[in-house]
Amino acid sequence: MISFENISKSFNNKAILDSVSGAFQAGQMSLVIGASGTGKSLLIKCLIGLIMPDQGNSLFDGRDLVYGDKPLQTEIRREMGMLFQGGALFDSKNIEENVRFPLDILTTMSLGEKQDRVNACLTQVGLPNVQRKMPNELSGGMKKRAGIARAIVNHPKYLFCDEPNSGLDPQTALKIDELIAEVTSTYQTTTVVVTHDMNTILSLGDFILFLHQGKKLWEGSSKDILHTSLTELQDFLFVGKFKELLSPSN
Structure with missing residues (x-):
C-alpha cells in the first residue's frame, strides 16, 4: 500500500498541489484523474521522490520515502516500476x-x-x-x-503509469488497459495510473482520485463516479447533453 498525507508543492509562489492526501491499495488499479495542469503527474513525482514536496510524506508499506535515509530510499525504488x-x-x-x-x-x-x-x-x-x-x-x-x-x-511491488494511452487509437488503448490490469492482478502490485482516458476511468478504476486546481475534491470507484453530484467532476467527465445523464432527476 502507498499512503500519503498533505502533499503540497509550489512553483514561483503558485501552489500546484495543495495538501493532497490519500492511499492506494495493493492489488488494485488506482487512477489519478483531472484536467491538464491540475497536478496529476506532479503528485506521482512527489510520491516517488523525483521531486521533493514542500510538505507532506509518502509511505510505501509504512516506509517513508520522502524523509527516509538514502539506503531506505534506494530499497523502495528498487521495488518500483x-x-x-x-x-x-x-x-x-x-x-x-x-x-x-x-x-x-x-x-x-x-x-x-x-x-x-x-x-x-x-x-x-x-x-x-x-x-x-x-x-x-x-x-x-x-x-x-x-x-x-x-x-x-x-x-515491482509498485507500478506507476503516466498517461499510458496517450497517442493511441481506442482499440490499442483498450489492450494496454487490459494488460496493465492483468499485470496488477498477476503480481498484486500497487498500481497507480495517471489518465484522462474515459474508457479507463469508467471501466478499470478500482479506486479513483480526482484532482482539481491542485486539490483532491473526490475519491471513489468507477461505479461511484457515474453518480457523483460534484459539479467540477461532472464538468470534467461530461459536456453538453452527456452531463444531463448525471443529473439527480435521471
Missing part, C-alpha cells in the same frame, strides 16, 4: 537491452537469467519476437507494451 508517456525507450538500445536495463543496474543476475526474464516479460505483453528490433521499428502501441515489459521486469 515506471511506464512513462510514449514508453521512453532508449533509442540507441534494442528492445532486449531496453527491457533488461533495470536488471542491469539493480540486480546481480547472470546474463542468461536476465535474458530469460526479459523473454518472459516480452511474451507476457504480447511481443515474443522483437528482442533485436530497435524502438523506431515498433508502432506506438508496441512501444507501450515494451515499456510495460521493462516496468515489470524486476517484479
